[in-house]
Amino acid sequence: MSVSVISNNLPKEKKGAFSRVPHRIGKKGQRVTPSARAIAGRVFGLTDPKKENSACWTSYDQLHEEFGIARPTVAAALSQLKEKELIRKSDRDRSGTALQYIGEAGRTYDIVPLYLYTADITIAEKKRRLTKAQVLILSYMMTQAKRPKNDGKVETSIKRLHKLLALSETTIKKAIRILLKAKLIFRSKEDKGANKYKLTTFHVNRDLYEYEKFRKKKKVKQPTDTRSQATIAADARADRERYYAQRRAEMESRVEKYRLKVYSMAPRIREIEEEIQAMAPKIARAEFDKLPTYPILVEKERRLVEERLTLMKRFNVSEEKLKQSYYSLCKDCQDTGYLPNGKPCTCHLHLRRQDK
Ligand SMILES: [Zn+2]
Known part of the structure; x- marks a missing residue:
């Protein structure tokens, strides 16, 4: 695709940023507003429970820049999160505040690219921004479609999204309509929930993943493998x-x-x-x-x-x-692990790597 349907408006060092937002923020049944959820997700991603001092250093200005929300909304979201004992202020200085995530969270999560909150999308030649709920649904679809077994597609239903993301069915329906109009997701005709499971197959616009190009490449030092060569080979085979x-x-x-x-x-x-x-x-x-x-x-x-x-x-x-x-x-080995000429296929190496 030559023309991108969505713009990345973040400053350069944040263009590739993303956070892992758990599907459940807080205890079961606890609800927070979409803006609070967006902020909680960011704080959650930057709080490492194993490190006492890890926190998300931020400020009103920064939160405004990252999420496109006005100061009063930021303030309301933060006080909501503090009241529900999901985040706490652990430190502060002239440049901002350190926030730590201290609440419960679900184990499944979506990868939410930060730029989605402030990106411009075009519908009927008008520029607009996605709502927090739309970002949430789109991120869910992006995360699912990215999983190798899903092959760029996501099969879901209004009911399933409602249960998973705690958004109302009306909000979800409206969001899907907007995402389709903006060509951020696609739905093929025969897939329109026609089967009796009421699942619809969506494809995600590949342009949405362009933010990945900006991700900072971290150089990870590989730990020295102390296993013997034979054990390594046997483990690889079992794997x-x-x-x-x-x-x-x-x-x-x-x-x-x-x-x-x-x-x-x-x-x-x-x-x-x-x-x-x-x-x-x-x-x-x-x-x-x-x-x-x-x-x-x-x-x-x-x-x-x-x-x-x-x-x-x-x-x-x-x-x-x-x-x-x-x-x-x-398509080479039909997932049997062996090519037609009898040689082992190596698809398990790269298909698995994508999953991480
Ligand atoms: Zn193969």
């Missing part, structure tokens, strides 16, 4: 096997899910498949013994196969989706 076993299980369960859906739509398909399966040994025996029933059985099988095909077309069933290969991430 590899675990990855492919997990991929296989995942593909299997997706095939099974689709198969059950097909059967519930058209139970006759299941009957036919069982009939064909039961016939196979009979046909083999009839052929081997040169029985006169052989051509009759073959003809019967052919008719069953035809009937199944007709039903598949009528119910719009995809034969491809009934195959594991449809769900594989690696």
